[in-house]
Amino acid sequence: MLDQHPFVPEGPNDLRGPCPGMNLLANHNYIPHNGIANVDNSLTACLQVVALGFAYATSPLDFPLLTYSIGGPPPGSDGILGSHGVGLSGTHNQFESDSSATRCDLDECGDNHTVDLRAFKALLDLVESGDPTQTVDIIIQQHVNRQRHSIASNPYYFHGPVQMIISGATTLVTAPFFADYSEEHPDGYFTIDTLCSMFGVQRYPNGTLVLMPGGPRFPAGWRPRSTPVNIISDVVANLIKMWTTYPETMQIGGNLGTVNSFFGLDISDFTNGVYTAVSLLEGDNAACFVYQVSQQLMPVAVKNVEDAVYALLESTFDSAGGLFPSLVCPELAGVKTEMLEKYPGYTRSMN
Numbered sequence: 001m002l003d004q005h006p007f008v009p010e011g012p013n014d015l016r017g018p019c020p021g022m023n024l025l026a027n028h029n030y031i032p033h034n035g036i037a038n039v040d041n042s043l044t045a046c047l048q049v050v051a052l053g054f055a056y057a058t059s060p061l062d063f064p065l066l067t068y069s070i071g072g073p074p075p076g077s078d079g080i081l082g083s084h085g086v087g088l089s090g091t092h093n094q095f096e097s098d099s100s101a102t103r104c105d106l107d108e109c110g111d112n113h114t115v116d117l118r119a120f121k122a123l124l125d126l127v128e129s130g131d132p133t134q135t136v137d138i139i140i141q142q143h144v145n146r147q148r149h150s151i152a153s154n155p156y157y158f159h160g161p162v163q164m165i166i167s168g169a170t171t172l173v174t175a176p177f178f179a180d181y182s183e184e185h186p187d188g189y190f191t192i193d194t195l196c197s198m199f200g201v202q203r204y205p206n207g208t209l210v211l212m213p214g215g216p217r218f219p220a221g222w223r224p225r226s227t228p229v230n231i232i233s234d235v236v237a238n239l240i241k242m243w244t245t246y247p248e249t250m251q252i253g254g255n256l257g258t259v260n261s262f263f264g265l266d267i268s269d270f271t272n273g274v275y276t277a278v279s280l281l282e283g284d285n286a287a288c289f290v291y292q293v294s295q296q297l298m299p300v301a302v303k304n305v306e307d308a309v310y311a312l313l314e315s316t317f318d319s320a321g322g323l324f325p326s327l328v329c330p331e332l333a334g335v336k337t338e339m340l341e342k343y344p345g346y347t348r349s350m351n
Contacts, residue, residue, distance in 0.1 A: 002218055005029050009214025015069050016215065018103055018113040019170070020199055021177050024216045025049065036069050050177050050224050097163040098154060098345070099146045101139065101171040102199060107156040107345070115199055117209045119146065124192055124203070133189040135175040140242045143171045144249060151255060151262045158254035158345025161293040161335075165239070168249065172238045176229040186226060194219050240286050247281060254343035263342070270339050274332045288329035296335055 005028040010016055015035030016023045022031065022042065030045035031037040098105040102120045106112040122145060126138050147167075150157040159167070178198050179188030196203050200216035203209050229235075243250040253264040268276045271293075279285050340346045 002028070002222065007214070007217040008033060016113065017069070018100065020102065020115070020216060021046070021050070021173070023200070024198055024218065027215050027217055047228065097166045098157050098159065099143065099150045099167045099171075101142050101146060101174055105150050105154040105157060107348075108150070108154040115201060115211060117201070117211070119149075120199060120201055121209055122146075124195065127190045127192060127195065132191065133185055133187070135179050135188050135190055136172065136238050136241070138190060139172055139175045140238070140245065142174075143168060143242065144246050146171070147249060152260055154345075155255050155258050155261070156345040156348060157262070158343050159252060160254070160297070160340055160343075160346060161252055161290070162297050164250065164252060165290060165294055168239050168242060169235050172235050172242070175238075176225065176234075179225070181223055181225045188225060194222060236287065236290075239290070243286050244281055247277075250280060250286065251277075254345045256342070257344050265339060270336050271332060272334065272336070274330050284329070289332075292329065292332040293335060296332075297337065 007027055008029060010023075010027055010033075014026070014033060016026065017035070022035075022037070025031045025042075025045045026033055026035050026037070028049075030049055031041050098107075100112070100119070102115050102123060103113065104111055104116045104119070109116070123138075123142050126141055130138055130141075132138075147159070176188060178190070178195055180191050180194050181188050192203065195201075196209075197219040198216050200212045200214075201209050202212045251264050252267065252270070253262055255261045256263055264277075267280065271289075275285060275289050280289055
């Protein structure tokens with residue numbers, strides 16, 4: 001399949017953004033090379049190329065009509081993400097959030113889409129110092145480290161309920177998307193060469209890292225996993241594993257305008273006593289909390305995007321809800337959204 005989609009370097013007018021997977025697919029023309037894609041060909045490419053499946057089969061939306069930019073504003077066009085076509089790069093705290101695995105926080109360096117070589121080196125160090133077949137564990141540790149970094153370096157770091165899902169899920173997708181696969185290791189393993197190639201980074205023998213001209217590319221001989229990964233059910237399971245192993249990754253809150261000023265949200269007050277920080281780690285409460293709170297807060301988080309995007313998100317959460325038919329969740333009538341307004345990172349993203 002890769003032979004039919006050779007690497008074509010990205011040009012000065014091609015749009016690229018904060019999602020390394022979409023950048024990679026665009027450079028091989030699985031989605032339009034200019035970076036203006038539609039939902040249908042994006043999902044098809046993810047399934048065919050890297051065996052990532054999505055639970056959108058029952059969606060009423062006409063996916064081919066939903067176009068968007070994987071980077072900045074598409075020239076002369078109103079894209080899916082906002083009436084002014086802001087693209088994925090312009091959706092901070094909506095479709096992109098702080099503590100990315102390999103990108104800077106927007107308020108840390110003003111660039112939320114270029115690979116941060118310091119963060120990428122930290123990922124390579126984890127691969128080299130650990131068991132490369134434990135891809136999920138490596139990525140979880142990277143996420144924990146990146147959250148700690150954000151608290152220490154970004155005065156406006158914000159980790160709300162929606163952002164907790166966005167940053168966690170997009171980081172965990174790295175495991176199935178950027179791994180190597182073989183008969184011996186059908187669940188995947190990380191190699192330095194493949195990670196560098198697929199993130200568009202050159203590593204010299206002395207360890208120096210530089211961005212490769214032309215951007216990320218599939219390495220020669222790479223092949224995807226033989227069995228699909230469901231982007232919702234499998235990633236949700238790994239999210240819950242991460243949250244229960246490292247409860248700090250589930251702590252909602254943010255910095256208060258200075259670094260190292262993280263102030264955690266009182267979960268009991270926020271949920272009107274339905275959940276507490278302790279009860280979240282009991283039974284199925286973590287999954288229940290994420291699903292219920294996200295349904296209530298997602299419309300607020302994406303209030304500046306088009307109705308079509310909200311419909312897409314609503315369909316996604318409906319599909320995700322169907323994955324948990326055996327869960328018995330406490331009734332959550334509402335949350336105190338106004339409690340989030342104390343966090344500068346939240347209010348800045350809502351303007």
